[in-house]
Amino acid sequence: MTTYAEPEALARPLPQNLDDWPRLIYRDRARPSASDDRSKACLAALIAYNAALGPLVTDDVTKVRKLIEQAHFENDHASLAGQRCVVIDGVPLVGKTQASLSVAFRETKAVWGDQPPGVTEVDSVPLPARQVPWIYVEVVTGSKGFGILSGMHRFCGIPHDPRDNADALLARLRKLAGPMGVRGVLIDDAHGISGGRTKDSVALADMLKGIITGLPFTVVIIGAGLAQSGFLNGRYGEQVRHRSLWTTLGEWQLPSRKEPGPWGRMLAGLDQQLAFPADAPRSRLNTPGAISTLIEGSERRPGLAIEWAKAAANHAIRHHVPFGRDALDATRPIPAEGPGRR
Template sequence: MNRGNVDTEPTVQERDWNPCTKAGWFAMAEAPARNRPPSRSAEELAAMPRGQRLRYDEARALWHANLGPIRTPQLAAVFDDLGEIVGSNRQDGDKVKPAAVLDALPGLGKTTAAMAFGRAFHRDQIDLYGTQVDTADGSWQRIPVVYLGLTSNTTMRSLNAMLCRFFGLPGVNRGNADLLAHRAAECVARCKTRLIIVDDVHFLDVNRRDGREVANHFKWLANTFPVTFLFVGVGLRARGLLDEGLSGADAAFSQTARRWNVLSLQPFEVASQSGRRTWRQLLLGIERELVLSQSSRGMVAAELSDYLFARSSGHFASLMSLISRGCYRAIKTGTEALSVELLDTVRIDEAAETARGELHAALDAGLMSTKPGKTSTGRKGAA
């Protein structure tokens, strides 16, 4: 990994890209990896001039806020399944390509996983086929991936406008839904787009007319566009999106349920040996990436294992928020290490804060453990 010298670099900042536009997606997909700030001892920190120390701490704050994605077994399984679906979707244009769906609870990294897969796919396509597409009417930029984020008031027309806006087409505020759809279809074909990621699909309400129209429009897009769709959302099956809002015997007529392949991400669990090993590997991966002058081996993976599970309830987003905010506080307070005492002063999302009391009690009572090799004392034969 690149460990550039932040002592002499100008102050780094957040990368303010919008992946819902072509320029933003390309900036994200083709950006180099961040430079990991070099480790410094407490003595070296104390000797730094003020400006240099400010730049160093700023670089560490940005580094800790952007850790990952960490390739956990859950993420690896999703990548393998998505790779298989997209890689085998090589049907000719007269056939419909099955779609992939990533449906999971909030805070488990669905969007992170989808964007990481899209980024890898983008790079592979550019490496395979180059940056340009030569057609009879000229050369077009290859745009392997499109990323869209739905809103609570998405309509068929606004969805098509999002597609046109991603490609940078002029006049997206003019024209009806059909005209915009055909303009987008032309760009998809000419730019050899092969994957369209549609995020926040749970915003669609199939009990409303607009929601049903957009859900049905996805079928037309799948029939028309030579791409694989990857839909990302929360509770899509429970919201009736797979059944197109049909119920009872009518649900058997849903084409969507036959075309959408549903994948999921699960929270981390410590009820099994394999779950505890996975949790430890995750914490070891995080521990290796921290840049704190007083960090030590086992600080995260051993000393804080139970505590971090109770605080995050096994949800990846909650865990990473706690880690990044804890590191920020450790730097600002000069403690330069993570501890229970320091992390107790950091608040994260309300769902995690609400669940922590019960989990802390179970861990303290020995009814559960995050440590590999241990079994829960409250259940005989736990493995």
């Protein structure tokens, strides 16, 4: 007889839901003990641990953390209308969201680890029982400034009248951010924001500028191809660009024998953190062939490379084969040949 997990057990925590953040931040990261027991339960525990591994501390994560800390410091001491934002650019699957969330989770855990009871109401507006150090908003394609502001309200669980305009939403967030302990907001998939070089550009740029300068916390804008995006270009987008600390992730130098570089450091750390049965064949991830396969097959996208390596490790566990080039080939996310190959 086949049995199924309860719906609660199948629910995957998502960063879009504030109620899921405790599960994401405090999830059990205990490494399964290595043994030669190849029972279904023991292998499942290893595979589940590897699948949940992350975010890893890479050179890009360190870069993002330092930029956000710099923006926090400058914003804490800024003169009137001197607020800074952070813009994180890069191709898809390079690891932008993971890097940003790792910083937000770290700062949130520091607050939640030793925090007094949260403020539950301000001027009859109910607030979350916990403080909300970070807000996460995922942009829906075609969104404008109003959609971002309403998304911030939804994340925090702040009720608002559907008839409210953007100014009303901005004013409410400005009033409640302090009592909620908001430190920053992640605006993810920002390349989906509409506006470009159209008649909406002025309103959109002004709204983003209003969010950056009108709210007492750090704004982090995340997206793919933002350097070419219409809403951040032209004279109107300059209002946002000139306030930004900008970085492009994934521009890593290739490893060499003398200098492992970001790729070598990331793969060495990943190889140490992945879990395998005690009798597993020796890992071959650090061989030149495996490293070359991983870099080229991921099209030099660290985020994709990490997920691919985790899938290959679990393939090696399931089939009791070495964790190396053959396991990578068996789980390749981008076909080596074919119309999808670029």
